[in-house]
Amino acid sequence: MKKSMLFASVTVCLITAGVPAFAHEAHEHGTARINLSVEGQKVEIGLETPLASLISFEHAPETDAQKKELRDMATIMRKADTLFIFPTEARCRLEKVSLESEAISDGLLSPAGTPAAGAKGGKGETGSPGDKREDGEGHADLDAEISFICRHPEKLNRIEVDMFKAFPNLKEIEIQMVTPKGQGAAELTPQANVVKW
Ligand SMILES: [Zn+2]
16 A cells, blocks of 8 residues: 555656646746748737736736736737837738637727627626636736738848837747748847847
8 A cells, every 4th residue: 555655656746747847838927939920911920928928917807907907918919010010111011919818808808899898797707717716826828819911021021029118027039930931930038129031
């Protein structure tokens, strides 16, 4: 009996030891990851970041101040053409921004005045019961999908990422790119926020 207990606990240790290392990799406060693809006239940006890189909490908002912080963040993210700057000659136009977080009900991330935003109830959370994380160690990401249409995609040769000014908690962005010129990767910081290809 004693022997099998010991074996069981060792096994658990091995399994859990692997998980945090991976989770750390994918969810590191202060960082974000961007996948950029340029195909024809379309530029698509997939952004994944811990909520803590953008705002001060990672759970459903509990106070009016937290709701405001969240809405302000969503408002900034929706103006994605001020966060991701392409050469003027490429004539890029922001086409779509969609924001999603497993910790936040959709209404709070939607633009004000849309049916989703209007549907939020008077008090309490509007999310499903599964949204609640009460383990004290809850972490949550924000996922954004952003697309631009560029009239002169042949002029696309760089992107300037201005998220650092808007979100001071954010210190580093790992960007991976697929463009007509091939694949590339770079690390962006507040001091080096432009990638060329
Ligand atoms: Zn976190």
